[in-house]
Amino acid sequence: MKAIKNQNLINQNSLFSKEIINNSNKISVTNPATDEIIGEIPYFDEQQIKKSLDTTVNNMDVWSSFLPKERQRILNSWYYKVIENIDDLAAIVTCEQGKTLQDAKAEIIYGANFILWFASEAIRINGDITNGIKPNQKIITLYEPVGPVAAITPWNFPNAMIARKLAPALAAGCSVILKPSELTPFSAFALVNLAIESGVPEGVINIVTGDPEKIGQVICADPRIRKLTFTGSTRVGRILYQRSAANFKKVSLELGGNAPMIVFDDINIDKVIDDIINAKIRNAGQACTSINRLFVHNSISKEFIDKLTAKFSNLKVGDGMDHKTDIGPLINQQAVSKIIYLLNDAVQHGGKIICGGNLIEQNKLFFSPTIVTGANLDSAIFHEEIFGPVINICVFHDDEELIKMANDCNYGLASYFYTNNHQRIWNLVKSLNYGMVGVNESLVSNEIGAFAGRKDSGIGIEGSKLGIYEFLNTKYILMS
Numbered sequence: 097m098k099a100i101k102n103q104n105l106i107n108q109n110s111l112f113s114k115e116i117i118n119n120s121n122k123i124s125v126t127n128p129a130t131d132e133i134i135g136e137i138p139y140f141d142e143q144q145i146k147k148s149l150d151t152t153v154n155n156m157d158v159w160s161s162f163l164p165k166e167r168q169r170i171l172n173s174w175y176y177k178v179i180e181n182i183d184d185l186a187a188i189v190t191c192e193q194g195k196t197l198q199d200a201k202a203e204i205i206y207g208a209n210f211i212l213w214f215a216s217e218a219i220r221i222n223g224d225i226t227n228g229i230k231p232n233q234k235i236i237t238l239y240e241p242v243g244p245v246a247a248i249t250p251w252n253f254p255n256a257m258i259a260r261k262l263a264p265a266l267a268a269g270c271s272v273i274l275k276p277s278e279l280t281p282f283s284a285f286a287l288v289n290l291a292i293e294s295g296v297p298e299g300v301i302n303i304v305t306g307d308p309e310k311i312g313q314v315i316c317a318d319p320r321i322r323k324l325t326f327t328g329s330t331r332v333g334r335i336l337y338q339r340s341a342a343n344f345k346k347v348s349l350e351l352g353g354n355a356p357m358i359v360f361d362d363i364n365i366d367k368v369i370d371d372i373i374n375a376k377i378r379n380a381g382q383a384c385t386s387i388n389r390l391f392v393h394n395s396i397s398k399e400f401i402d403k404l405t406a407k408f409s410n411l412k413v414g415d416g417m418d419h420k421t422d423i424g425p426l427i428n429q430q431a432v433s434k435i436i437y438l439l440n441d442a443v444q445h446g447g448k449i450i451c452g453g454n455l456i457e458q459n460k461l462f463f464s465p466t467i468v469t470g471a472n473l474d475s476a477i478f479h480e481e482i483f484g485p486v487i488n489i490c491v492f493h494d495d496e497e498l499i500k501m502a503n504d505c506n507y508g509l510a511s512y513f514y515t516n517n518h519q520r521i522w523n524l525v526k527s528l529n530y531g532m533v534g535v536n537e538s539l540v541s542n543e544i545g546a547f548a549g550r551k552d553s554g555i556g557i558e559g560s561k562l563g564i565y566e567f568l569n570t571k572y573i574l575m576s
């Protein structure tokens with residue numbers, strides 16, 4: 097973390113009371129590229145978690161009483177502070193998460209765009225008035241902040257996932273208790289410090305860190321928290337959904353994905369290969385929207401696979417701080433083990449590893465860019481998230497067979513295809529059972545589009561003009 101010029105960004109003083117800093121046990125945070133300890137964060141005990149919940153609840157009215165235009169101004173100021181500090185914020189992401197600096201900067205801009213977007217939404221929370229069912233009656237619909245919010249965020253986009261959740265929550269007028277991943281907490285401190293500098297009163301956003309299971313339990317059990325917004329695994333999403341049922345919290349769950357990418361034979365092969373590599377190396381493939389299954393039309397498959405392999409196998413894997421690096425380390429040893437298990441299983445099911453397939457150095461987290469072809473459709477690699485720099489290719493022959501294969505999974509987050517045939521485009525848009533479809537695009541997420549999954553990919557919407565409603569309650573008034 098020496099690379100960070102403004103060390104105040106990772107200061108924890110404004111976020112925890114001194115009592116918590118002095119009296120809590122500590123969790124060490126390491127850099128996945130070097131295995132060095134980069135800092136420590138508190139391990140909140142149950143009393144301390146409850147105290148943070150009290151602070152969040154007590155500050156709900158403080159924040160909701162700010163006028164929408166004041167919230168807009170503060171969020172706008174937060175956006176500009178994030179952009180001013182982009183180099184430091186990106187260095188924090190790279191140090192604690194591993195992705196390349198260039199990738200980290202793209203993450204900061206992506207997240208900041210949600211702040212800018214929701215700053216404008218803060219002043220557009222409008223209800224409506226219609227005539228009633230009797231003469232002189234009026235029906236009025238109002239939107240009110242849902243109440244104190246809990247946000248639980250993952251390690252793969254440690255900055256942007258927080259911006260994407262906190263911006264709409266704050267725009268709507270809600271206070272927030274935030275549990276970032278303990279693997280990547282410093283991005284959370286930095287963002288919240290900047291929010292406070294921008295004018296969000298202390299106590300409106302409260303960070304807690306410690307035992308995720310315990311924190312999840314205490315948050316879900318508290319009926320005063322009216323909304324849970326979570327990004328992470330389907331396994332944990334399911335637990336939190338069940339726990340939130342105890343007091344019927346409103347929930348948004350952005351969970352895993354298993355994105356198909358389909359390449360037809362009427363495209364520019366070189367351009368599509370570049371798009372696929374661009375999307376796949378982002379965060380070393382550790383993204384829920386990352387391409388998990390690549391379906392290539394039979395008539396171009398040989399040329400396509402040869403060219404893709406030549407480019408992909410040449411990418412440089414290493415420390416994200418090194419400007420020559422294309423792909424950073426995986427997050428931890430479990431991530432490595434998961435990929436090795438998927439590759440072994442694919443080989444046992446007829447698959448062939450045509451490049452990569454191993455760690456570049458034993459006991460480190462740098463995994464070589466890998467391509468698998470020919471694995472049986474029953475193999476785990478077609479059904480589980482890979483979360484690594486691995487491309488799994490299946491050659492297809494006709495559209496009907498393809499659509500069945502593409503929809504054959506429990507997830508329903510992102511999907512992508514490349515073709516110039518209009519009839520085919522609309523047929524696929526209709527047939528793909530996914531919340532997001534990229535047509536001749538390999539990256540779909542931005543603040544304007546509705547980020548939404550279905551099936552095991554979760555419920556709720558982030559971003560777009562719809563995202564703010566996840567943090568609002570409706571109130572209906574009948575008046576005569």
Ligand code: ADP
Nearest residue numbers: 248249250276277278308309312327328329332
């Ligand atoms: P990933 O597999 O991407 O790490 P997780 O779902 O394990 O995804 O983690 C996402 C977030 O959920 C992290 O902040 C993590 O600490 C938190 N988390 C993990 N287990 C639980 C749990 N049982 N209850 C609440 N939060 C949890």
